Amino acid sequence: MPTISKENYLKTIYQRAQTSNEPVTTSYVASKLEVSNAATSEMAKKLSDDGLISHEKYKGIELTDNGREIALQIIRRHRLWELFLIKVLGLSWGEVHDEAEMLEHSTSELLINTIDDYLGNPKFDPHGSPIPDRFGNLPVTPAIIALTKCRTGKKYRIAKVNDKSSELMNYFSRLGLELEKEIVIEDRLEFDNSITLSIDNRIHSLSEKICENVYVYSN
Amino acid sequence: MPTISKENYLKTIYQRAQTSNEPVTTSYVASKLEVSNAATSEMAKKLSDDGLISHEKYKGIELTDNGREIALQIIRRHRLWELFLIKVLGLSWGEVHDEAEMLEHSTSELLINTIDDYLGNPKFDPHGSPIPDRFGNLPVTPAIIALTKCRTGKKYRIAKVNDKSSELMNYFSRLGLELEKEIVIEDRLEFDNSITLSIDNRIHSLSEKICENVYVYSN
DNA sequence: ATTAAAAATTAAGCAAACTTAAATTAATAA
DNA sequence: TTATTAATTTAAGTTTGCTTAATTTTTAAT
Ligand SMILES: [Mn+2]
Ligand SMILES: [Mn+2]
Ligand SMILES: [Mn+2]
Ligand SMILES: [Mn+2]
Numbered sequence: 001m002p003t004i005s006k007e008n009y010l011k012t013i014y015q016r017a018q019t020s021n022e023p024v025t026t027s028y029v030a031s032k033l034e035v036s037n038a039a040t041s042e043m044a045k046k047l048s049d050d051g052l053i054s055h056e057k058y059k060g061i062e063l064t065d066n067g068r069e070i071a072l073q074i075i076r077r078h079r080l081w082e083l084f085l086i087k088v089l090g091l092s093w094g095e096v097h098d099e100a101e102m103l104e105h106s107t108s109e110l111l112i113n114t115i116d117d118y119l120g121n122p123k124f125d126p127h128g129s130p131i132p133d134r135f136g137n138l139p140v141t142p143a144i145i146a147l148t149k150c151r152t153g154k155k156y157r158i159a160k161v162n163d164k165s166s167e168l169m170n171y172f173s174r175l176g177l178e179l180e181k182e183i184v185i186e187d188r189l190e191f192d193n194s195i196t197l198s199i200d201n202r203i204h205s206l207s208e209k210i211c212e213n214v215y216v217y218s219n
Numbered sequence: 220m221p222t223i224s225k226e227n228y229l230k231t232i233y234q235r236a237q238t239s240n241e242p243v244t245t246s247y248v249a250s251k252l253e254v255s256n257a258a259t260s261e262m263a264k265k266l267s268d269d270g271l272i273s274h275e276k277y278k279g280i281e282l283t284d285n286g287r288e289i290a291l292q293i294i295r296r297h298r299l300w301e302l303f304l305i306k307v308l309g310l311s312w313g314e315v316h317d318e319a320e321m322l323e324h325s326t327s328e329l330l331i332n333t334i335d336d337y338l339g340n341p342k343f344d345p346h347g348s349p350i351p352d353r354f355g356n357l358p359v360t361p362a363i364i365a366l367t368k369c370r371t372g373k374k375y376r377i378a379k380v381n382d383k384s385s386e387l388m389n390y391f392s393r394l395g396l397e398l399e400k401e402i403v404i405e406d407r408l409e410f411d412n413s414i415t416l417s418i419d420n421r422i423h424s425l426s427e428k429i430c431e432n433v434y435v436y437s438n
Numbered sequence: 439a440t441t442a443a444a445a446a447t448t449a450a451g452c453a454a455a456c457t458t459a460a461a462t463t464a465a466t467a468a
Numbered sequence: 469t470t471a472t473t474a475a476t477t478t479a480a481g482t483t484t485g486c487t488t489a490a491t492t493t494t495t496a497a498t
Contacts, residue, residue, distance in 0.1 A: 025476085027476075037476065038479095040476095041476065042477090042478090044477095091476095177497080
């Protein structure tokens with residue numbers, strides 16, 4: 001297994017490639033990991049030597065099959081830990097991401113498979129992201145759209161949230177916004193692209209920035 | 220919090236001080252952590268600068284109050300994880316030490332206290348070692364003696380085993396040798412200081428080296 | 439008390455993972 | 469097309485944590 005640093009780089013590259021069509025740039029990875037571009041360029045060289053990425057200079061980074069396999073292993077560990085911490089140990093939506101960010105690098109194959117079985121081989125983590133199985137296969141995921149793309153007046157069910165900010169997770173918890181919960185889009189302001197929606201018959205207004213981080217089933 | 224390396228040094232120093240009257244030497248720590256004496260001398264300098272140990276050159280190492288506090292935190296994490304992995308996730312006696320050795324460095328205060336509560340604030344780990352509480356206090360421990368000190372013909376109960384070798388743990392499991400289990404010392408050979416004892420009415424012979432790693436209540 | 443052996447420290451150097459600053463390549467605009 | 473700007477890489481240097489080799493200190497033996 002690679003070092004913790006390498007694992008974090010691989011995971012970041014994988015997740016960027018998943019959610020963007022543009023090539024994965026060193027500067028994106030650098031900003032995501034909060035290191036310098038120089039550090040990322042150097043690491044790209046090393047990961048390339050390791051056969052985990054291919055890197056065309058000044059263009060972009062792509063994972064090799066080996067690199068993707070490792071990235072998926074780390075993501076598997078991360079997501080299973082998040083679910084375990086919530087389901088078994090009762091941590092909150094806002095607490096689990098940071099814990100998982102550390103545990104994902106200290107978890108053996110044996111342990112993560114044990115946790116997987118303990119949880120009944122779940123397919124999704126507590127934020128709605130798919131969990132790779134022990135062979136690196138992702139479950140088929142239903143079609144989802146960001147709240148920003150929703151139609152006024154329609155009813156939706158929460159499918160996924162981005163979990164990078166614990167502050168935001170805590171806010172969602174206070175709102176009662178959770179997976180599978182029904183919401184209705186009441187209104188949207190052209191002025192700032194904010195959206196008014198009802199959760200449990202209570203009305204809330206969410207900024208565009210927040211709406212970009214909430215996804216619903218597109219039906 | 221210190222680095223993983225520093226945590227491992229502090230833990231090793233603490234545990235040596237607990238189980239030996241002689242000063243904690245750099246060479247002991249080095250051999251235990253499987254690094255060079257030079258590495259340990261250098262680390263001693265740094266830990267000294269950090270105010271975590273006091274080190275009289277060519278004499279020995281002692282933990283400061285701060286150093287001991289951190290050591291006890293790591294030991295707490297280690298032992299609670301071991302118990303959790305066995306009790307909750309069903310790992311075996313032989314599997315948990317190596318897992319805990321990693322997890323102890325990736326576990327927040329919040330998480331370990333949650334685990335502690337989940338387990339009902341246990342006082343001993345699965346190998347019979349005491350678990351420091353969240354304030355660093357160790358439970359009072361009953362008097363125990365190594366198997367090597369036991370009297371022939373007497374009956375004892377297993378109180379503790381040293382868990383450093385998973386091979387040995389697996390062997391104990393096969394023998395049925397577990398905590399609180401009753402054993403009878405049947406015989407001992409002057410020739411090699413091996414001991415013959417009965418567990419569940421089956422007779423086994425254990426080498427001196429093995430007996431040094433098994434403790435019973437001294438009644 | 440001297441000397442030899444053992445233990446511990448210091449010196450010198452390496453690899454990993456960073457940094458800032460300089461150089462290079464690519465993109466864009468005149 | 470050429471010049472400017474932006475993105476990226478390379479260069480040079482730091483810190484952490486390790487190594488082996490040399491030196492120093494302590495201990496043990498004669
Ligand atoms: Mn997460
Ligand atoms: Mn991580
Ligand atoms: Mn252990
Ligand atoms: Mn450890």
